[in-house]
Amino acid sequence: MHLACSLWAVAVLCLPVRGRLTNFTLDDTSPVISYNPAPVMQCSPSTCPEPLPPLVPPYNGTSTLVESGVISIPFVGTAVYVYLSVEGACSFNLDGRIIGDAVNHDPISLAFYNDSLSDTAHILTISVVEPKGSIVLDYVVFSHNVRTSRGAIIGGVIGGVATAAILSIAGLLLRRRQKRKQLSTRGIPLGDHWPDKPSIQLMAMRKGEQK
Missing domain, CATH: 2.60.120.260 (Galactose-binding domain-like)
Known part of the structure; x- marks a missing residue:
């Protein structure tokens, strides 16, 4: 980037x-x-x-x-x-x-x-x-x-690069946040289907307790 x-x-x-x-x-x-x-x-x-x-x-x-x-x-x-x-x-x-x-x-x-x-x-x-x-x-x-002033062009370039950097950092933080949401409090990886299947959720939690 x-x-x-x-x-x-x-x-x-x-x-x-x-x-x-x-x-x-x-x-x-x-x-x-x-x-x-x-x-x-x-x-x-x-x-x-x-x-x-x-x-x-x-x-x-x-x-x-x-x-x-x-x-x-x-x-x-x-x-x-x-x-x-x-x-x-x-x-x-x-x-x-x-x-x-x-x-x-x-x-x-x-x-x-x-x-x-x-x-x-x-x-x-x-x-x-x-x-x-x-x-x-x-x-x-x-x-x-x-x-057009060369200074105005350089200013536009710097502004564009700064904006691109901010968007890149924001995207990285968003991806990390989404990844954390996919982990349970006991460290069990959760798929996108997790909230729709509570029985699978319960079984996984019990297996974690037995270990």
């Missing part, structure tokens, strides 16, 4: 640590996002009216209006999705390379995405194409592999 538990523990520890793809959302008001120059206006439920149906309200009720300059968004992940609206045109630059644009994109919705990135650090910049261009940024979503 102990050998099996040890082999199981070693096998688990030798498995590769795998990640789980998780989506993270950056609202336009996130401190991670930088605006240069400062935005013209940042809308909130108290400052900007919500759009009428069927238009969807901004994420968290906020959005940011930019009429010039660059929006910088650092992230770590394998994919990125940008939700905004554009009057005029804007360009998307990922890690120093222009990879897309959007023209007169309205209302706020998915304007750009890239889902074939390496799971490393990236910088996405969004630039207003002047003149008379503007961007209303709502939010950005990026996907990142969240890896």
